[in-house]
Amino acid sequence: PSQMRRLMDSRTVDGIILIAVRENDPYLEEVEEMELPSVVIGAYRRISQMTVFCPDYEGGVASAVKFLAGIGHRRIGLLDGPPDSYKSGEDRRGFEEAIRQLDLEEVGSLTAEEFLERDGFLAFCSHFSEGKPLPTAYVVSSDHLAIGLLKATGDFGIKVPEDLSIVGFGDIPIAEHLQPPLTSIHGDLVEMGAEAARTLIQMVEGRKKIIKRVVYPMQVVERGTTAPPKA
Structure with missing residues (x-):
């Protein structure tokens, strides 16, 4: 058993x-x-x-896409967690539906092995080092992944939010104390x-x-x- x-x-x-x-x-x-x-x-x-x-994973991610579109972003990517996670499926549904409704372009989406900082860091490093196109903004499935993404962009000289906007998910306590403070889904x-x-x-x-x-x-x-x- x-x-x-x-x-x-x-x-x-x-x-x-x-x-x-x-x-x-x-x-x-x-x-x-x-x-x-x-x-x-x-x-x-x-x-x-x-x-x-x-x-409401699906609705939360959709609201993030709509928020980014509202400030002018048209090329948006999703940094998601492992495919067998329930949350990942809901996030993907919310993201794709919002992209479709708003007639936006999905660019540079990434899949991380887990929802941890190192996974966000590694997913972006792999994507960027291969010279693949980047969006102007990422919706990220967890704040921990978003922190990893922030670290990776800093290593590559990409400025947030000047070059790339990031929205996390979960609004963990440290989110407002990061530099820059993390926009998040609460x-x-x-x-x-x-x-x-x-x-x-x-x-x-x-x-x-x-x-x-x-x-x-x-x-x-x-x-x-x-x-x-x-x-």
Whole structure:
């Protein structure tokens, strides 16, 4: 049996919160089949019999594209995470739909192995060193990836936001303290986590399964990494 199955069979836990699941995560079907109270943070399309709390990834990325278009950008790229991540799929859907609706050009999109700083750094370094075309702005799937991208652009002498605008995702606490401060997609993720915990406690104490899907809105917080493109 899997580690998850052994944990649940041990009766040492009353409930479980699953975070940052992937499309092919083997734990999900196991958890759905079990009677143990559980909730998922970071939605999963195939889940139908569990409570899910998730940011509006798709809408958040679309709002970032619209924000960039509103300040004049026409050539925009997406720096995304691993393809098997639920979030990556939602980000890609939101990005492509906004690009299509606004008749923009997708340029220089990148895929990182994970959502970490080093992955953003390496993805951009590989792309730039091969002489591939660059957009005037990137929408980035996580603030950590965006920090890696910022470091890489600095190493190559690319000025942000003069040469390249960057919008991160998540609005982590350090975002406003970076140089330049990071424009990011913000949502009340603390409240989302708290509500997920409250719901799980209700399920454990009431011995009753709760099935619902709660999507939290996201919006762009403008800071210093975005500006109109060069004329």
